[in-house]
Amino acid sequence: MAEVAGVTVDTGHWIGGERVGSAAAFTDLSPIDEQPLAEVARGGPVEVDAAVAAASRAFPAWARTSREDRARALHAIADGVDEHVEELARVETADNGALIRSHRRGVMPRVAHNFRFFADWLLRLGHDDFETRGHRNHVDWDPAGVCALITPWNAPLMLATWKVAPALAAGNTVVLKPAEWSPLTASLLAGIAAEAGLPDGVLNVVQGTGAEAGAALVAHPDVRRISFTGSVPTARSISAAAAPNLTPLSLELGGKSPLLVFADADLDLAVDLAVEQYDNAGQVCLAATRLLVDASIAEEFTERFLDRAGRLVQGDPREEGTDIGPQIHRRHFERVDGFVRRALGDGARALLGGGPNTDLGGLYYRPTLVAEAPEGSEILTEEVFGPVLTLQTFETEEQAVAMANGTRFGLAATLATGDPERAARVTGRLAAGTVWVNCFFVRDLRAPFGGSRQSGVGREGGDWSFDFYCDVKNTVMAPWEK
Structure with missing residues (x-):
């Protein structure tokens, strides 16, 4: 446990609905004054294995959960974020040095919006059936499985929930690895999700370095999707680790715009x-x-x-x-x-x-x-x-x-x-x-988001998010005899 900006933050991992410690820890420093904020559990292959196993156990039930119930769960998480905007803002400002006014007025309300948007989009997701020589084609978005989500330090909670929200809405379970330079609001999110009633194992958080926790996570054979935001060199390493398992990737990388x-x-x-x-x-x-x-x-x-x-x-x-x-x-x-x-x-x-x-x-x-x-x-x-x-x-x-x-x-x-x-x-x-x-940073979650060239692979947002986080299936039915 740590007291950060007047808020109690549990610095253990969140695995299978429980707080889990590690034999090792890392020191989280505030960029404001370079002073220690917390000693954070430092995960590696053991904690990653446990988190992926918990997510795998939780996946069948969550995948079978109706769209309506999944949407309600995401709205409940959004309600929890709205209730804790001030605490989240104070902790994130202490942890990554971004402006408190931005966190209060824009970033944390946007975190809640991320969950609400994908909850509502899930309920309208669909494709009209179409015919081929009298045969009916029907498109489904089937949950893919366990998703590994690796997020950066510059907007920790907002960028994490850009990934967590659609992955959960799609019926997947998640292992989130936040950046080690700003891990604290991911821990708070796990607590908010648990209070909202999200089933154990559906959302897991493993803290640690990229070389230890991150590397083990992206190479795990039971991971079905990897979404990463960060640098080009790290993306190359992730791609190489994912290649033996042919794990699909979504990569949002650097820019020089x-x-x-x-x-x-x-x-x-x-x-x-x-x-x-x-x-x-x-x-x-x-x-x-x-x-x-x-x-x-x-x-x-x-x-x-x-x-x-x-x-x-x-x-x-x-x-x-x-x-x-x-x-x-x-x-x-x-x-x-x-x-x-x-x-x-x-x-x-x-x-x-x-x-x-x-x-x-x-x-x-x-x-x-x-x-x-x-x-x-x-x-x-x-x-x-x-x-x-x-x-x-x-x-x-x-x-x-x-x-x-x-x-x-x-x-x-x-x-x-x-x-x-x-x-x-x-x-x-x-x-x-x-x-x-003639504008900047107008971002609508209905729009495709991603980079060209070495700025990334894939697009997320709206249907594009569900296309990535799901196995899109087409069923072709012959006409039934009357």
């Missing part, structure tokens, strides 16, 4: 969109970190951007007035700083920030804008995942599209333009799973 600002754009809107990319201290996979600006307006855009970004308040994320908090962990902080130092060493120039916030110390990195980076350099092509944006200019639409597509990633893209014909033309040529035009 562009924000294209054309000369006909609303400049105030474009600047607002650009500054918004510092959200969550830049620790957002979808962030449009490459600002590609028409050369004819670049000077005015930059001047307005620097004025607007310079007014951001960096500090303690527990304060309502803070705009930017810390990086998640010392190791990640040093990685972000390394990208910037190497870029500056290669001749780039920092127009804003460019290093740690020494006034605050710790893990606080100044919002940074890098210009004049050499073409093809890593700061322009590799994911930094911190509050670091780059500025480049283009002369033509053709050049803008080429620059936008000039990385191995293809997760998202954002456009600012006043010309709807240009918007249609450019979006059709961009390599991206999601494109926003």
Whole structure:
């Protein structure tokens, strides 16, 4: 047990409806001050085997549970989340350093929405029967089995429930492995689900490192689906581990997304969109970190951007007035700083920030804008995942599209333009799973979500989630004799 931000958090695993300890533990640090929050049970193959076995035992009954009863169970979990928004917000802010105001107003209510959406979508899921030479075709979505869900640290509970909710709605059982840098709200979710009456073994949580718990989970022969959000190198390792079992994968990976600002754009809107990319201290996979600006307006855009970004308040994320908090962990902080130092060493120039916030110390990195980076350099092509944006200019639409597509990633893209014909033309040529035009981060769970190129494999959301978490079956019936 640990007391975190005034909330009691059980730091054991949740397996088969019980709290389970481990012989080993790991220390969970708060990014706010790098002080210990909790000693967390450190799972490995033994705990993974137990969790998969519990999920396997629970699967037949849960799979046979009617859609209506599964939907009611998910709504009950959502009710529990709504009742505990404040506690969840405080714990998650302490654990991953994101803004308390965002957790209270947006993130935790969205967690509840994730469960409600997939509960309701389940009840409308279906496909009209169709005939083939007098034979009737009928499509079913059969639960697949035990799902291994591995989630990142940057939005721990929201991203976990993007996976947990559809997997449970589909009739599967789950083993959730949260990131070791932010594991605490997954433990709270297990308690909320139990209070809501979710049967034992349907949701299990195993904490630990990727090398120990994660590796054992994705290689387990009794796992029928793997959904992972994280880095490309880890995805490669997961794919290799899953290959002998032919376990289907859904992978949402990194990004190096562009924000294209054309000369006909609303400049105030474009600047607002650009500054918004510092959200969550830049620790957002979808962030449009490459600002590609028409050369004819670049000077005015930059001047307005620097004025607007310079007014951001960096500090303690527990304060309502803070705009930017810390990086998640010392190791990640040093990685972000390394990208910037190497870029500056290669001749780039920092127009804003460019290093740690020494006034605050710790893990606080100044919002940074890098210009004049050499073409093809890593700061322009590799994911930094911190509050670091780059500025480049283009002369033509053709050049803008080429620059936008000039990385191995293809997760998202954002456009600012006043010309709807240009918007249609450019979006059709961009390599991206999601494109926003004159907006950012509008996310509807009915829409497909995922990445192109090395930003991922597969799509989730709406029917796409059920297509992944189910074995889709077509039954063909000959006409019955009268």
